[in-house]
Amino acid sequence: MSIAVTAQTLSTWSPLAVLKRSLSAIFTGLVNVAEANSRYHEVQNLQAMSDEQLAKKGLKRDDIVMHVFGHWM
Structure with a gap:
């Protein structure tokens, strides 16, 4: 049995992709807090x-x- 790893899977877990998702989530959270104020x-x-x-x-x-x-x- 072989496991196929696609370029999409690799790019999803690249350090830059993870950083981008993390910063996006933080920014979205801050906007939500500000809008609730x-x-x-x-x-x-x-x-x-x-x-x-x-x-x-x-x-x-x-x-x-x-x-x-x-x-x-």
Whole structure:
């Protein structure tokens, strides 16, 4: 009985392929954590407002992230 090893199998387990999958999983996890954060949703809601609505709140579009995450920066 012989075992056939294809190029696809070898490339799947190459160190670079494993590193790429690992980094991709880490990045995806970080994005999921960030999106679950209530501050992310606040930024999204403020970004969806018009410039006039932001001005009524005393904000400029460029200041949204600093306004939401200001105490962390």
